[in-house]
Amino acid sequence: RCGNIVSYRSDLLLVGRRKSCGCIKSPKENEYKEKLKKRLLQYSIKVNDCLEWIKQTNLNGYGLIKTRWGMKNAPRAAWMAWNGDIPDGLFVLHKCDNRLCINVEHLFLGTQQDNMNDMKEKNRQNKRPGEMHHITNFTNEDIIEIRRLWDSGDETQSSLSRKYSI
Numbered sequence: 001r002c003g004n005i006v007s008y009r010s011d012l013l014l015v016g017r018r019k020s021c022g023c024i025k026s027p028k029e030n031e032y033k034e035k036l037k038k039r040l041l042q043y044s045i046k047v048n049d050c051l052e053w054i055k056q057t058n059l060n061g062y063g064l065i066k067t068r069w070g071m072k073n074a075p076r077a078a079w080m081a082w083n084g085d086i087p088d089g090l091f092v093l094h095k096c097d098n099r100l101c102i103n104v105e106h107l108f109l110g111t112q113q114d115n116m117n118d119m120k121e122k123n124r125q126n127k128r129p130g131e132m133h134h135i136t137n138f139t140n141e142d143i144i145e146i147r148r149l150w151d152s153g154d155e156t157q158s159s160l161s162r163k164y165s166i
Contacts, residue, residue, distance in 0.1 A: 052100040
């Protein structure tokens, strides 16, 4: 991106009559970001060091906000409002591990691998093995019995699936 403000009518870009350098920015971009910052602050509350989003959330527990760029996760919108664009392939990660937090001092950019490494370092991965896992259909005893029957050669996969309703 060259940083120049270049405005073309969108219909001219669609029909190929103008070429864009890829940095089309509205002269009112900074004005919009200031309004977005105010909205983000208006709909958040301070909890310890975090600024927690108090409006709509998605199924994963992250705040949602409607922006000129479409519906965005609130932490992502906060990053864009205070720090600018997010490069392709990067995610907005939390130092505080609070999904509702939009405090830009608690946010940083990273790859999916950075996010997975952060999860492991902070010991946040799922540690519910076997029958303690939320989607299991079997007890530990069931699994031992199924493996014993399979290893003995007395049962086929089909017969085991009928017997255990899977």
